Amino acid sequence: xxNFFLRLFNAxxxxxxxxxxxxxxxxSTGGNEKVRAGQSYLYRKDGMESEVFEVRFHENVRGGxxxxxxxxxxxxxxxxxxxxxxxxxxFYIVQDPVSMTARRSEKLPSLGGISDGYHLVDVTYFGKSxxxxxxxxxxxxxxxxxxLETLLFYYCAYRYQSKEPGEGIRKSDQPLxxxxxxxxxxxxxxxxxxxxxxxxAREAFALPDKDEGDTRFELVMPREKFLSACKxxxxxxxxxxxxxxxxxxxxxxPDFEKPIHAxxxxxxxAALDVPNTYKNCVRTLVLPYDRQFAAKPATEQAxxxxxxxxxxxxxxxxxxxxxxxxxxxxxxxxxxxxxxxxAMMSFFEGMKLDTYVISYVGDMVLGExxxxxxxxxxxxxxxxxxxxxxxxxxxxxxxxxxxxFSSASYVNAFETQLDAYGIPHRTSGAIGFSTPSxxxxxxxxxxxxxx
Numbered sequence: 001x002x003n004f005f006l007r008l009f010n011a012x013x014x015x016x017x018x019x020x021x022x023x024x025x026x027x028s029t030g031g032n033e034k035v036r037a038g039q040s041y042l043y044r045k046d047g048m049e050s051e052v053f054e055v056r057f058h059e060n061v062r063g064g065x066x067x068x069x070x071x072x073x074x075x076x077x078x079x080x081x082x083x084x085x086x087x088x089x090x091f092y093i094v095q096d097p098v099s100m101t102a103r104r105s106e107k108l109p110s111l112g113g114i115s116d117g118y119h120l121v122d123v124t125y126f127g128k129s130x131x132x133x134x135x136x137x138x139x140x141x142x143x144x145x146x147x148l149e150t151l152l153f154y155y156c157a158y159r160y161q162s163k164e165p166g167e168g169i170r171k172s173d174q175p176l177x178x179x180x181x182x183x184x185x186x187x188x189x190x191x192x193x194x195x196x197x198x199x200x201a202r203e204a205f206a207l208p209d210k211d212e213g214d215t216r217f218e219l220v221m222p223r224e225k226f227l228s229a230c231k232x233x234x235x236x237x238x239x240x241x242x243x244x245x246x247x248x249x250x251x252x253x254p255d256f257e258k259p260i261h262a263x264x265x266x267x268x269x270a271a272l273d274v275p276n277t278y279k280n281c282v283r284t285l286v287l288p289y290d291r292q293f294a295a296k297p298a299t300e301q302a303x304x305x306x307x308x309x310x311x312x313x314x315x316x317x318x319x320x321x322x323x324x325x326x327x328x329x330x331x332x333x334x335x336x337x338x339x340x341x342x343a344m345m346s347f348f349e350g351m352k353l354d355t356y357v358i359s360y361v362g363d364m365v366l367g368e369x370x371x372x373x374x375x376x377x378x379x380x381x382x383x384x385x386x387x388x389x390x391x392x393x394x395x396x397x398x399x400x401x402x403x404x405f406s407s408a409s410y411v412n413a414f415e416t417q418l419d420a421y422g423i424p425h426r427t428s429g430a431i432g433f434s435t436p437s438x439x440x441x442x443x444x445x446x447x448x449x450x451x
Contacts, residue, residue, distance in 0.1 A: 047437030113439025166367030248413030370394030
């Protein structure tokens with residue numbers, strides 16, 4: 001009898017999940033919207049750590065105005081007021097009936113669980129800071145950036161009575177852009193397979209530091225001074241950062257034998273014909289640094305890196321890379337349970353890219369409200385090795401060095417390169433930090449916490 005009731009309960013629960021999945025998606029009119037682009041972030045043994053934008057104002061944040069701003073901003077971004085439902089190890093996006101609320105808390109939320117209304121995006125505040133936490137299964141930095149800009153615009157409108165948005169800020173009464181909720185990895189892409197594409201050995205110079213916990217350093221420099229230095233050698237911001245960091249590492253370890261690799265997070269939206277999608281659409285590009293490259297003048301280095309990035313950003317090259325990612329997602333789809341999918345993805349846990357990673361989310365569109373904001377930072381814990389997150393905020397260019405060890409060697413080596421270019425800067429001391437893992441699953445059981 002007990003088994004009968006258990007089977008009945010399970011059947012009713014599966015039916016409930018199927019109805020939820022069928023009746024909505026990123027938008028209320030959608031349905032059966034399986035997570036594809038962010039699928040690989042859903043099967044971590046201990047969950048996926050939140051990615052966090054921290055916006056620091058010059059004055060204390062007011063919760064009333066922030067919640068009014070959040071309510072207004074969400075009218076424009078219905079796909080962020082969503083949650084995930086798991087069925088047979090697959091995850092689907094559905095609308096969340098629980099309204100999102102900005103809470104005053106020093107503690108960052110665990111996304112996807114009951115404590116935050118099952119949302120994959122959450123807003124908290126404390127003191128002078130607003131924290132926007134988001135899950136990479138739902139979106140990437142570029143996908144969440146427009147929402148942050150809209151949120152900040154409305155907050156400043158209510159808090160400081162500002163009226164003029166920066167060009168490009170999306171208002172609450174504007175419709176979604178074409179393809180804003182499109183899935184980039186729904187089907188395979190055609191491309192010219194006769195082309196020769198850049199190829200790099202996976203193994204590169206590995207930093208010798210032992211993983212010992214998450215630490216970050218904040219480095220701030222004047223935007224115009226930084227961009228002027230980039231222009232002076234013909235470099236983009238990402239190329240300039242790679243040149244400085246790789247040279248700094250080479251000087252720290254002059255006996256390096258394998259190339260030093262800067263792994264650049266790059267947007268594929270244009271190449272995949274989904275320029276407006278909010279969903280994850282990123283691949284990694286490589287900029288190698290060896291002794292032969294080091295001997296060249298900075299202008300030649302920048303020119304060579306530009307050509308190398310352009311070759312990797314080639315439309316056919318990106319579509320080939322997208323198909324490789326799609327193959328992984330299709331393999332995951334073929335497995336019948338959460339446990340089997342998690343077992344397959346466990347192969348990737350603990351892996352890291354040699355030598356370091358750069359992620360540049362670009363220029364925050366703030367308009368006249370930049371004067372109210374002291375800085376914006378982007379960080380997440382749980383990543384192994386060294387990473388540089390870059391944000392342009394008003395008249396500042398901001399770097400967060402996030403690393404799984406406490407040494408200041410790399411930020412100091414980078415500062416040495418800035419000094420050589422005459423770029424003033426200020427750097428924080430070591431900041432221990434943690435962003436919490438999600439609560440999407442009860443670990444080890446194929447039962448979603450989102451029901």
